[in-house]
Amino acid sequence: MTEIVKSSNVSMKFKAVDALSNVSLDVAPGEQVALLGHNGAGKTTLFRLILGFIKPTAGAISIAGFAPGSDGARRTVSYLPEQVAFPKMLTGREVVRFYAKLKGAALDDVQSVLDKVELVEAADRRVDTYSKGMRQRLGLAQALVGKPDLLLLDEPTSGLDPLSRQHFYDLIAEVARQGGAVLLSSHGLSELEAKTDRVAILRKGELVANAPLADLQREADLPIRIRVRAASNAADKVHAEIGGGRINGVSVELFCAQGDKMRVLSQISGLGAQVEDVDVAAPTLDEVYRYFSKIGADEVPRRVL
Amino acid sequence: MHGVLTIAATEIRIGLRNRWIILSSLILLAFALILVLLGSAPGGEVKTDAVTVVVASLSTLSVYLVPLIALLLSFDAIAGEIDRGTLQLVLASPVSRGAVLVGKFLGHVAVLGIAVSFGYGVAGLVAFFANGGGDVSALVGVGRLIASSMILGATFIAIGYIASASVRQTGTAAALAIAIWLFAVVLYDLALLGGLLASQDGIFARNVFPWLLVFNPADAFRLYNMSAIDVEAVGSNLAGGVGSSLPLSGLATMLSPIVWTMIALGLSTFILKKVRP
Numbered sequence: 001m002t003e004i005v006k007s008s009n010v011s012m013k014f015k016a017v018d019a020l021s022n023v024s025l026d027v028a029p030g031e032q033v034a035l036l037g038h039n040g041a042g043k044t045t046l047f048r049l050i051l052g053f054i055k056p057t058a059g060a061i062s063i064a065g066f067a068p069g070s071d072g073a074r075r076t077v078s079y080l081p082e083q084v085a086f087p088k089m090l091t092g093r094e095v096v097r098f099y100a101k102l103k104g105a106a107l108d109d110v111q112s113v114l115d116k117v118e119l120v121e122a123a124d125r126r127v128d129t130y131s132k133g134m135r136q137r138l139g140l141a142q143a144l145v146g147k148p149d150l151l152l153l154d155e156p157t158s159g160l161d162p163l164s165r166q167h168f169y170d171l172i173a174e175v176a177r178q179g180g181a182v183l184l185s186s187h188g189l190s191e192l193e194a195k196t197d198r199v200a201i202l203r204k205g206e207l208v209a210n211a212p213l214a215d216l217q218r219e220a221d222l223p224i225r226i227r228v229r230a231a232s233n234a235a236d237k238v239h240a241e242i243g244g245g246r247i248n249g250v251s252v253e254l255f256c257a258q259g260d261k262m263r264v265l266s267q268i269s270g271l272g273a274q275v276e277d278v279d280v281a282a283p284t285l286d287e288v289y290r291y292f293s294k295i296g297a298d299e300v301p302r303r304v305l
Numbered sequence: 306m307h308g309v310l311t312i313a314a315t316e317i318r319i320g321l322r323n324r325w326i327i328l329s330s331l332i333l334l335a336f337a338l339i340l341v342l343l344g345s346a347p348g349g350e351v352k353t354d355a356v357t358v359v360v361a362s363l364s365t366l367s368v369y370l371v372p373l374i375a376l377l378l379s380f381d382a383i384a385g386e387i388d389r390g391t392l393q394l395v396l397a398s399p400v401s402r403g404a405v406l407v408g409k410f411l412g413h414v415a416v417l418g419i420a421v422s423f424g425y426g427v428a429g430l431v432a433f434f435a436n437g438g439g440d441v442s443a444l445v446g447v448g449r450l451i452a453s454s455m456i457l458g459a460t461f462i463a464i465g466y467i468a469s470a471s472v473r474q475t476g477t478a479a480a481l482a483i484a485i486w487l488f489a490v491v492l493y494d495l496a497l498l499g500g501l502l503a504s505q506d507g508i509f510a511r512n513v514f515p516w517l518l519v520f521n522p523a524d525a526f527r528l529y530n531m532s533a534i535d536v537e538a539v540g541s542n543l544a545g546g547v548g549s550s551l552p553l554s555g556l557a558t559m560l561s562p563i564v565w566t567m568i569a570l571g572l573s574t575f576i577l578k579k580v581r582p
Contacts, residue, residue, distance in 0.1 A: 051397050054581050071399065079397040085390035089322035090315070101311040102398040142394065 003028050004150045004181040010059035012045055019045040020205045032182040034192050037202035043185040047154050051079060078148030082155045084139035088128035092119050096141050105146030113141040116171055132159045151175055153184035157191050169195040189285035201292045209292045220291040222283035223255035234274040242267060308400035309408040316412025326419050329374050333424025336366055341432045355436040356443035357534050360450050363425055364530035367454045368523050372461040373486050378413045379465025380482035385475040393582045403574045417458040425451050446534055457526040460562040463569035470576040490523045525561035
């Protein structure tokens with residue numbers, strides 16, 4: 001399968017700063033890839049390289065076989081910048097129609113994308129009356145117009161409420177279903193809501209992970225938290241049996257590895273009536289993300305799956 | 306081509322919405338009407354068409370005002386839009402950077418054209434009817450003034466793009482634009498005047514001065530308009546004095562702003578292609 005985005009060993013140096021080092025990341029048609037990292041991890045730099053705004057100091061990028069920034073590449077990519085801004089004097093509909101014309105898209109598309117991002121009612125109001133969430137949705141509308149082969153979205157869900165975020169992921173899933181590639185960046189895993197096929201994590205310009213979310217969770221192998229609430233007056237006994245730490249007088253909290261979970265649980269159930277309730281919490285996406293974003297090149301061997 | 310026209314149409318729409326067009330039209334109209342009202346007094350005594358007198362005064366006004374309006378329109382076009390984040394999306398679209406610039410150029414020239422046509426058109430008509438009609442051919446002079454003012458404006462719009470594409474901040478671009486205006490329409494002429502006074506032998510006046518005069522698009526514009534109207538009747542001596550030694554005469558003087566426009570557009574496109582938004 002031919003990749004839409006193909007970046008091999010890309011490095012980018014700004015004066016003394018290594019913004020990206022040796023990043024290899026591919027995105028195939030129909031695939032949704034999330035690029036995660038802290039502020040300054042290199043996400044926007046990678047996007048600007050893909051757009052051809054800047055040239056890498058080493059390595060190579062190709063967009064559907066074209067050089068970034070070339071006519072062919074610009075026809076392939078649809079971009080939504082992190083800080084999306086439009087001429088304030090134009091209405092939402094005029095903005096979308098403007099980009100539809102620039103992209104050579106059918107003008108019927110304008111109404112349908114406005115409908116998709118739920119901006120039809122506000123479409124004939126000026127952009128300067130829009131809220132941040134509405135501007136973000138308008139930005140998505142202009143990116144969706146013309147059925148692009150590659151959607152490049154820089155922190156598209158910041159400023160969206162949880163409901164719109166949900167709707168947003170539905171929209172990009174539809175793009176992927178129709179064969180478009182999606183590369184989006186985000187601050188953390190929890191914002192993704194496990195919606196993308198693959199997660200790539202950048203840390204100080206280095207790619208420290210690049211795998212489906214389930215693989216990352218398995219690889220991080222973070223402990224599971226088990227909280228046991230003891231029956232009245234049984235807390236000391238429960239604590240003595242299963243160990244862990246005492247919290248708030250009646251509960252015991254302990255952590256165990258994934259593989260150990262069933263053994264510990266059966267031990268707890270063996271305590272019978274002494275236990276009132278058990279709460280098992282798998283590591284959250286944020287914890288998984290924190291694990292990978294803390295990996296240093298020297299602490300753990302490089303993981304590029 | 307489609308992209309060029311789309312960008313041009315959007316620039317005109319923005320110009321209408323943000324009242325740029327209305328504001329610059331009114332400024333031009335206000336100055337023009339002042340000149341019409343002041344100019345009609347001497348016009349009545351000399352046997353010259355009042356409209357022609359007004360056209361002569363307006364062309365002098367144009368030399369100062371039109372480049373200023375043009376630079377104010379264009380200095381923000383690249384640096385400012387990158388600053389605000391509105392240009393990135395356009396540059397990421399399938400339209401080439403050259404087409405983006407040409408689109409903006411056509412839009413801005415149209416915006417300026419509407420303002421100049423309205424301001425000078427109304428002033429010309431007022432002068433025409435205030436003097437009880439008269440020779441309709443004098444109105445052709447107004448049309449010539451409007452057309453040449455648009456060419457002059459186009460030149461400074463294109464020069465403004467060079468300033469806007471070369472710097473990162475809008476503020477710097479604005480300062481650069483004002484500096485360009487000051488140099489081209491004020492300091493340049495003063496320097497030429499100084500040169501004329503300093504070289505007593507007349508070599509400068511005969512061999513260098515005419516070329517330098519035509520070299521500056523603003524002076525070339527003034528030369529064209531002064532030579533096009535009946536110079537003797539209006540009493541201006543500018544074109545009459547140096548007319549014989551000018552390297553270009555009549556309509557050909559307008560080659561100077563046109564060539565400048567081409568060069569400036571080419572140069573600003575070249576710089577824009579290197580910009581990293």
